[in-house]
Amino acid sequence: MGCSSSLPDRSSGRLSGLNADGAGATDAKNLRVKLVLLGDSGVGKSCIVLRFVRGQFDPTSKVTVGASFLSQTIALQDSTTVKFEIWDTAGQERYAALAPLYYRGAAVAVVVYDITSPESFTKAQYWVKELQKHGSPDIVMALVGNKADLHENREVPVQDGIDYAEKNGMFFIETSAKTADNINQLFEEIAKRLPRPTTS
Amino acid sequence: MDSGSTQSLTFYDFLDRMRNPTSLDLVRSIKSFIVSFSFYVANPENDGKRVQEFLLTMESAIRDHPLWAGASEEEIDCAVEGLEKYVMTKLFSRTFASSPEDTKIDRDISEKIHLLQNFLRPEHLDIPLVLQNEASWLLAEKELQKINAFKAPREKLLCILNCCRVINNLLLNTSMTENRVLAGADDFLPVLIYANPPQLHSNLKFIQLYRRQAKLVSEVAYYFTNLVSAKSFIADLDSKSLSIDEIEFQESMQAARLASKETQIEPPPSPALDEIAALAGQMDPVPSTRMHDNITGGSNYPFMEADAGELTVGDVERLLSLYKDVVTKYASLCRAVKHLSISKTESPVPVLKENKAELKMPEGRSKNVDHSRGE
Numbered sequence: 001m002g003c004s005s006s007l008p009d010r011s012s013g014r015l016s017g018l019n020a021d022g023a024g025a026t027d028a029k030n031l032r033v034k035l036v037l038l039g040d041s042g043v044g045k046s047c048i049v050l051r052f053v054r055g056q057f058d059p060t061s062k063v064t065v066g067a068s069f070l071s072q073t074i075a076l077q078d079s080t081t082v083k084f085e086i087w088d089t090a091g092q093e094r095y096a097a098l099a100p101l102y103y104r105g106a107a108v109a110v111v112v113y114d115i116t117s118p119e120s121f122t123k124a125q126y127w128v129k130e131l132q133k134h135g136s137p138d139i140v141m142a143l144v145g146n147k148a149d150l151h152e153n154r155e156v157p158v159q160d161g162i163d164y165a166e167k168n169g170m171f172f173i174e175t176s177a178k179t180a181d182n183i184n185q186l187f188e189e190i191a192k193r194l195p196r197p198t199t200s
Numbered sequence: 201m202d203s204g205s206t207q208s209l210t211f212y213d214f215l216d217r218m219r220n221p222t223s224l225d226l227v228r229s230i231k232s233f234i235v236s237f238s239f240y241v242a243n244p245e246n247d248g249k250r251v252q253e254f255l256l257t258m259e260s261a262i263r264d265h266p267l268w269a270g271a272s273e274e275e276i277d278c279a280v281e282g283l284e285k286y287v288m289t290k291l292f293s294r295t296f297a298s299s300p301e302d303t304k305i306d307r308d309i310s311e312k313i314h315l316l317q318n319f320l321r322p323e324h325l326d327i328p329l330v331l332q333n334e335a336s337w338l339l340a341e342k343e344l345q346k347i348n349a350f351k352a353p354r355e356k357l358l359c360i361l362n363c364c365r366v367i368n369n370l371l372l373n374t375s376m377t378e379n380r381v382l383a384g385a386d387d388f389l390p391v392l393i394y395a396n397p398p399q400l401h402s403n404l405k406f407i408q409l410y411r412r413q414a415k416l417v418s419e420v421a422y423y424f425t426n427l428v429s430a431k432s433f434i435a436d437l438d439s440k441s442l443s444i445d446e447i448e449f450q451e452s453m454q455a456a457r458l459a460s461k462e463t464q465i466e467p468p469p470s471p472a473l474d475e476i477a478a479l480a481g482q483m484d485p486v487p488s489t490r491m492h493d494n495i496t497g498g499s500n501y502p503f504m505e506a507d508a509g510e511l512t513v514g515d516v517e518r519l520l521s522l523y524k525d526v527v528t529k530y531a532s533l534c535r536a537v538k539h540l541s542i543s544k545t546e547s548p549v550p551v552l553k554e555n556k557a558e559l560k561m562p563e564g565r566s567k568n569v570d571h572s573r574g575e
């Protein structure tokens with residue numbers, strides 16, 4: 001379905017057919033979650049997603065899917081699954097005003113900055129404020145300091161990230177799409193923080 | 201989404217089942233739902249809600265119906281797809297671009313695009329040179345322009361997805377041949393902004409309101425949102441949206457305005473053209489089927505005003521593709537006109553193939569009640 005066959009999505013047609021409520025939960029055990037990526041161009045959003053979905057860093061090697069929408073399902077310990085539908089947004093400044101179209105209805109927002117770029121950290125804070133104002137009130141937000149492998153060029157102290165995230169009730173993590181460090185943890189932690197549909 | 205051809209088969213399967221005597225109750229509900237629209241003034245949001253609710257209600261009616269006893273999820277799904285197509289084709293003239301505000305937005309956006317086309321270049325959106333592939337962009341635009349040849353929300357949506365597929369292929373090919381990092385939405389959106397059909401706003405609104413909500417999710421919703429976003433970008437576009445000097449932007453817009461005043465030969469968009477094109481093509485937006493583009497002002501045929509001396513070698517490719525396009529359209533038109541004059545003698549109903557797709561009426565009420573609201 002759609003523009004590019006997005007792995008791994010074996011039963012997409014059926015699933016959405018059943019999923020008439022559109023609220024994101026296919027059933028109590030299998031969540032479907034819209035996740036939107038925000039952050040400056042170049043901070044590593046595409047690489048994080050490709051690393052998570054395809055297990056690879058080099059985005060030029062044999063990618064067979066579109067890089068702007070990807071989905072990936074993870075299994076949690078309590079034998080539930082979460083299918084992340086990841087919406088990339090254009091990071092260029094001229095498209096900033098369009099972001100609300102993308103994060104509307106998102107259950108998760110991942111705001112990414114580059115630990116070697118203070119400007120990207122400032123931009124991340126702009127997105128957080130924007131989401132607080134216009135995002136859905138129960139949105140789960142994660143703040144991600146990427147390119148942690150470049151610690152010798154670090155310009156944003158870890159503590160700054162921690163403090164800002166704590167003040168704003170966000171989950172915080174530093175990642176490296178290059179070394180795969182903390183990439184899966186990022187998504188697992190998000191999955192744990194998702195509000196669960198109440199079951200009897 | 202399935203390919204167009206299987207879907208068109210399932211549409212006829214749906215109509216077949218509706219001809220089965222046991223489905224009389226369903227047919228009656230469908231008919232009376234469609235007729236009920238003639239009792240109220242058009243109101244897009246409200247009409248949208250009513251259609252969505254009706255489709256949900258009918259979905260469970262179909263699920264419990266003896267005719268679908270033991271049917272798989274796919275079969276039920278196909279039936280509801282068929283239903284959506286049937287209902288929305290019937291309600292099209294009432295629900296598509298029906299409010300003056302929407303028509304105005306369409307016109308404003310078209311005018312703006314028309315002006316921008318005089319001077320906007322990919323560099324203004326900082327689209328990297330490797331992605332400036334005229335042939336692919338033209339193809340993407342072609343796919344999207346087919347949107348006006350269809351009345352069913354699902355088929356309109358399919359045109360959007362086909363267009364996005366072309367752009368995605370371009371991005372993927374480029375990333376492989378040029379060894380360029382895939383930049384995701386950063387690359388995708390600007391290219392999409394270049395492809396825009398007439399009545400973009402109304403098409404998007406129509407899909408948003410009338411495509412089954414359960415189907416406007418996930419990847420489909422993502423690409424749909426990208427087009428909404430492209431539209432909104434164009435609608436709000438000013439010099440600050442572009443890599444262009446403020447003064448240069450104003451001057452270019454002014455020059456374009458003057459130029460378009462001089463050559464204003466805008467024939468009103470004729471609905472008959474839509475019908476003809478749809479007849480000429482297939483019922484479904486299969487990518488290879490050529491459809492019409494709306495034949496509005498000169499922007500689609502940029503060489504109309506040109507002198508031979510102004511042309512460059514670089515224009516040859518564009519000229520050739522326009523030439524082929526025009527010939528294809530002309531051929532389709534001839535075929536369609538022929539077809540039309542044949543079918544005219546058979547049936548006074550000028551709507552697509554619906555004379556064939558008519559549902560059987562219970563209790564011999566008059567046919568085509570829904571057309572009684574003067575079209």
Ligand SMILES: Nc1nc2c(ncn2[C@@H]2O[C@H](COP(=O)(O)OP(=O)(O)O)[C@@H](O)[C@H]2O)c(=O)[nH]1
Nearest residue numbers: 040041042043044045046047146147176177178
């Ligand atoms: N060293 C390092 N480079 C990275 C990392 N993630 C991304 N990059 C590089 O940063 C650049 C931009 O990455 P990209 O994913 O396209 O950023 P986006 O614009 O946010 O999508 C690319 O050249 C990547 O190779 C990382 O974790 N470590």
Ligand SMILES: [Mg+2]
Nearest residue numbers: 046383384386
């Ligand atoms: Mg990117």
